Every structure is written in C-alpha cells, then in structure tokens.
Amino acid sequence: MNKFDIQIREDGEHAVIETAGYLNDALGEQLAEKAKELIGNGYTQLVINLEKTTLINSIGISILIEIIEALHEQEGALNFCGLSATQERTFRMMALAKYAGIFPDEESAIANL
Amino acid sequence: MNKFDIQIREDGEHAVIETAGYLNDALGEQLAEKAKELIGNGYTQLVINLEKTTLINSIGISILIEIIEALHEQEGALNFCGLSATQERTFRMMALAKYAGIFPDEESAIANL
Amino acid sequence: MSDIAKRVILTIPMYPDMELAAAKTASVLAELMDFGEGEVEEIQLAIIETCINAFEHSKSDDQEIHIEFLLMADELQFKVTDRGVGISPDTLDGSRVLGSPGMHTDLRKRGRGLQIIRSLMDEVDIESSPNGTTVSVKKKKRG
Amino acid sequence: MSDIAKRVILTIPMYPDMELAAAKTASVLAELMDFGEGEVEEIQLAIIETCINAFEHSKSDDQEIHIEFLLMADELQFKVTDRGVGISPDTLDGSRVLGSPGMHTDLRKRGRGLQIIRSLMDEVDIESSPNGTTVSVKKKKRG
Ligand SMILES: Nc1ncnc2c1ncn2[C@@H]1O[C@H](COP(=O)(O)OP(=O)(O)O)[C@@H](O)[C@H]1O
Numbered sequence: 001m002n003k004f005d006i007q008i009r010e011d012g013e014h015a016v017i018e019t020a021g022y023l024n025d026a027l028g029e030q031l032a033e034k035a036k037e038l039i040g041n042g043y044t045q046l047v048i049n050l051e052k053t054t055l056i057n058s059i060g061i062s063i064l065i066e067i068i069e070a071l072h073e074q075e076g077a078l079n080f081c082g083l084s085a086t087q088e089r090t091f092r093m094m095a096l097a098k099y100a101g102i103f104p105d106e107e108s109a110i111a112n113l
Numbered sequence: 114m115n116k117f118d119i120q121i122r123e124d125g126e127h128a129v130i131e132t133a134g135y136l137n138d139a140l141g142e143q144l145a146e147k148a149k150e151l152i153g154n155g156y157t158q159l160v161i162n163l164e165k166t167t168l169i170n171s172i173g174i175s176i177l178i179e180i181i182e183a184l185h186e187q188e189g190a191l192n193f194c195g196l197s198a199t200q201e202r203t204f205r206m207m208a209l210a211k212y213a214g215i216f217p218d219e220e221s222a223i224a225n226l
Numbered sequence: 227m228s229d230i231a232k233r234v235i236l237t238i239p240m241y242p243d244m245e246l247a248a249a250k251t252a253s254v255l256a257e258l259m260d261f262g263e264g265e266v267e268e269i270q271l272a273i274i275e276t277c278i279n280a281f282e283h284s285k286s287d288d289q290e291i292h293i294e295f296l297l298m299a300d301e302l303q304f305k306v307t308d309r310g311v312g313i314s315p316d317t318l319d320g321s322r323v324l325g326s327p328g329m330h331t332d333l334r335k336r337g338r339g340l341q342i343i344r345s346l347m348d349e350v351d352i353e354s355s356p357n358g359t360t361v362s363v364k365k366k367k368r369g
Numbered sequence: 370m371s372d373i374a375k376r377v378i379l380t381i382p383m384y385p386d387m388e389l390a391a392a393k394t395a396s397v398l399a400e401l402m403d404f405g406e407g408e409v410e411e412i413q414l415a416i417i418e419t420c421i422n423a424f425e426h427s428k429s430d431d432q433e434i435h436i437e438f439l440l441m442a443d444e445l446q447f448k449v450t451d452r453g454v455g456i457s458p459d460t461l462d463g464s465r466v467l468g469s470p471g472m473h474t475d476l477r478k479r480g481r482g483l484q485i486i487r488s489l490m491d492e493v494d495i496e497s498s499p500n501g502t503t504v505s506v507k508k509k510k511r512g
C-alpha cells in the first residue's frame with residue numbers, strides 16, 4: 001500500500017514535500033525524516049503537498065504537528081496544500097491551522113511562506 | 114457506484130461508446146440500450162472504449178456478446194479499446210476477440226473498423 | 227507481511243453490487259501482500275464471479291455469503307460459502323451444457339463464471355451439497 | 370437501497386494497515402448508499418481511528434477486531450468491537466489528560482482519535498468493560 005511515496009522539490013529558498021497514499025505512522029515517519037533532513041540542510045520554509053494523500057490518520061497528524069514544532073524552533077514556517085475538504089476541517093479542529101497555513105495549491109502555498 | 118456512466122461520441126460514420134466504473138448487469142443494460150439506439154440510427158461501426166471501466170463481470174461480458182451479435186446481424190463491426198491486460202486476456206479466453214477487434218486506444222480502434 | 231497467516235472474515239448480504247465490497251476488501255488485502263496490479267484485478271474478478279454465482283444460483287434462505295480470506299507469506303486464499311441449494315452434479319462435472327448457443331456457437335453467454343475463476347486463479351476447489359456451496363481459491367504471488 | 374437494513378460483518382486481525390480493509394469496505398458500502406464523496410472520506414477516517422485505537426490500546430488476546438455495518442435507508446451504522454482490556458473510566462469521561470503538551474499546548478499529539486470520530490460522525494456511543502470495547506457510530510445521509 002505504502003511504497004513510502006515521498007517526493008522532494010528544493011529550490012534554494014524553500015522546499016516542497018509531496019506525499020502520496022495513506023499517511024499513517026509508517027509514511028509519517030518517512031516524512032518526518034525527510035523534513036528533519038531538509039531542516040538540517042537549512043530549509044526552514046517548507047510546503048507539504050497532500051494532493052495525492054488520500055487518507056491521513058491521527059498518528060499521521062501527530063507527526064505533522066511534530067514537524068510544525070521542529071520548524072517553529074528554527075523560526076521557520078510550514079504551509080499545507082492539496083487538502084480535501086475533510087482534511088482541512090480536521091486540521092482546523094486539531095488547531096494545526098493556527099500554526100501552519102492551508103492553501104489550495106502549491107503555488108500559493110509557496111508564495112505565502 | 115454506477116451512475117450509469119456512459120458517454121457517446123458519434124461522427125456520421127461510426128460511434129464510440131465509453132463506459133466508466135463497474136460493468137455489471139445494470140450498466141451493461143444501459144450500454145446495450147445505447148448500442149441498440151445507435152444501430153437503429155444506422156450506426157453499424159461501433160467502438161466501445163473501456164479505459165475508465167475498472168471491472169467487468171461475466172454478465173457484463175454476456176451483454177457485450179449480445180452487442181457483437183446484434184452488429185453482426187447488420188453486417189457491422191465492433192472494436193474495443195482501453196482494456197486492461199486482465200480484461201484483454203479474459204476477452205480472448207471468452208472468444209470475444211474472434212468477433213471483435215481489440216486495440217490499445219480509441220484512435221486505432223476507429224481507424225481499424 | 228509476517229509468516230503467520232492472517233485471517234479476515236467478511237459476511238455480505240446477497241444484494242446487488244455487494245460483491246464490490248468483497249472485491250474491494252480483497253483488493254486491499256492483495257495490495258498489503260504486495261500482489262501486482264494485474265493480480266489484484268484478477269483476484270477482484272474471481273471473487274466477484276464467485277459472489278455473483280451465489281447471488282444468482284444458490285437460492286439460499288439466509289441470503290448471506292461468507293468469505294474467509296487467509297493471507298499467507300506467498301499466497302492469498304479465500305473461501306466463499308453460501309448455505310443454498312448447491313450445484314447439481316451434472317453441472318459440476320461439466321456434462322450439462324449451460325446457456326443457449328447464440329449466432330456464434332463459441333460465444334456462449336452463460337456458464338462462464340467458473341471458467342473465468344479457474345483461468346485467473348492458481349487453484350479452485352468446489353465443495354457443494356444440498357446444504358450449500360463453498361468455493362475455495364488460492365492465488366500465489368508471482369516471482 | 371431498499372428499506373430493509375442490510376448487514377455486513379467484517380473481522381480483521383490487529384495488524385498494520387488492516388484498518389484500510391475496514392475503511393475500503395466502509396467506503397464501498399457508503400458509495401452504494403449514495404453518500405457524497407466527502408462523507409465517504411469521513412466514514413473511512415472514523416473507522417480507521419476506531420480500528421487504530423483497538424490496535425494500540427485494547428491489548429486483546431485474540432488480536433481481532435469485529436465490525437458490523439448496518440445499511441439503513443438514510444444512515445450507515447457501524448459497531449467496532451474488540452475483546453481487550455477496555456477504556457479506563459477516567460479516560461472515557463475525559464478527566465485523564467492524554468499526551469504530554471508540546472511547545473504549543475493546544476497542539477496535543479495524543480488523545481485525538483475519539484475527538485476526530487465524534488466530530489465526523491452524527492452519533493458515537495462507547496461501551497467499554499474489562500472484557501472489551503464497542504464503539505457504535507451512526508452517520509446520517511445529508512439532504
Ligand atoms: N453458489 C452456487 N449455488 C448453486 N449453483 C451454482 C452456484 N455457483 C454455480 N452454480 C451452478 O453452476 C453453473 C455454472 O456456473 P458459472 O460457470 O458461473 O456460469 P453461469 O453463472 O454464467 O451460469 C450455474 O449455472 C449454476 O447452475
């Protein structure tokens with residue numbers, strides 16, 4: 001199911017991480033590792049594109065929270081894009097939307113970092 | 114599941130029927146009706162595009178056989194396109210491939226009518 | 227997937243399109259087992275045909291189909307059981323010809339379900355009595 | 370869908386990603402009932418959280434989750450049962466605070482599953498004893 005489907009796009013100032021499939025503990029841990037690597041390489045402006053991410057469970061959400069906290073410790077920022085309506089509602093309910101931006105597409109998510 | 118997802122494209126000489134979803138008895142009957150209508154309107158050269166048809170059961174296959182027979186009675190012809198590898202194997206096993214053409218895409222299915 | 231077989235049990239009512247619930251469950255299990263895309267489709271088709279046969283022919287009172295999946299290291303097994311009237315012996319041994327021949331005699335419209343199942347799966351075993359039918363199927367992972 | 374409730378029963382082992390089998394089965398049933406796309410996603414998420422809770426917390430001996438779906442004319446019901454240790458009363462009534470607060474105290478990392486389920490579904494009822502837990506959920510069709 002999860003082929004650890006993660007794509008990274010860096011462009012000097014910011015980086016985009018795109019996940020595909022089911023964002024559970026396994027895929028989430030891969031995502032966290034990639035995010036840590038990027039932060040270690042000086043990227044503190046990140047976008048996570050969830051367009052191809054069909055389902056996110058609560059463990060996946062806690063891992064997203066950890067990434068938000070790791071970025072805030074570096075005075076960085078995280079924006080999400082490509083969320084389904086249900087995912088967006090869940091992110092708002094879980095207070096993620098207070099600490100990370102939610103944008104319809106990757107372009108606006110990058111522009112608003 | 115089945116919103117009776119059938120698209121028809123006519124162009125004077127031939128017509129293309131495209132189905133989407135699960136080709137079972139319900140969708141198959143809609144398909145047969147459309148095919149009969151087209152044959153009634155003088156279209157004896159048909160293409161059935163199964164690109165968006167994810168699953169076909171044996172009742173769907175019997176309905177396809179009925180359409181082939183109805184066309185042959187009018188000296189017409191039917192070509193299929195957009196089959197998955199498994200669908201193509203099943204069509205060959207069921208002898209459909211002897212009485213109808215199988216092509217990778219709509220263009221070649223039309224060109225070879 | 228670990229070496230110990232995992233068991234999934236599903237009961238569906240004999241109701242139009244319910245075979246899709248069985249097919250989708252099977253497809254998730256097959257994907258978890260890393261079956262290829264084509265094999266996943268084959269498994270779905272086989273289970274759909276087995277369920278449709280039970281819907282159409284079993285005449286069971288409880289109108290239920292019971293499916294047991296066993297996920298082994300290298301194969302997926304499933305058993306589809308109904309508590310219906312069973313398959314007549316002359317149908318099972320192939321001596322009864324099914325379906326009326328159409329214009330093209332090799333284009334038989336009925337009697338194709340079991341043929342499809344057998345062609346797509348590695349092993350198919352049918353146990354049938356006047357108390358019901360169980361179709362047991364094995365699909366091995368390639369490679 | 371006719372007026373008589375249809376029942377689908379699914380048993381899955383507590384094994385990583387098996388919750389997807391439950392979610393996909395639920396999604397097919399919800400689609401057959403003509404739930405909207407967003408509602409189908411909500412139903413999948415709710416069932417995933419219920420299963421993950423049982424995986425993570427139930428400590429059940431048989432390592433099985435039993436799910437019963439009831440398809441009614443205007444709502445989908447499901448019950449998710451494990452035969453584990455149950456939820457402690459102070460957790461159930463909310464008096465035990467779950468998870469250690471991180472940097473932002475409103476970003477709690479744990480104790481979110483039940484909140485998600487409650488927010489997505491119309492009715493959630495939890496029965497729990499030292500013999501196990503049953504979470505019963507109702508999702509009504511909109512419109
Ligand atoms: N579960 C079942 N219960 C009773 N009879 C069955 C069952 N499955 C198959 N049969 C019998 O076996 C025959 C062959 O089945 P099949 O090859 O699937 O062809 P078809 O369903 O198209 O007739 C059916 O026509 C039916 O008489």
Ligand SMILES: Nc1ncnc2c1ncn2[C@@H]1O[C@H](COP(=O)(O)OP(=O)(O)O)[C@@H](O)[C@H]1O
Binds near residue numbers: 423425478
């Ligand atoms: N099926 C279950 N069996 C035993 N305990 C459970 C079960 N489901 C939930 N719990 C308990 O209820 C708590 C709250 O669950 P939940 O809101 O999903 O949060 P989380 O799983 O993130 O801790 C869990 O931490 C656990 O102690």
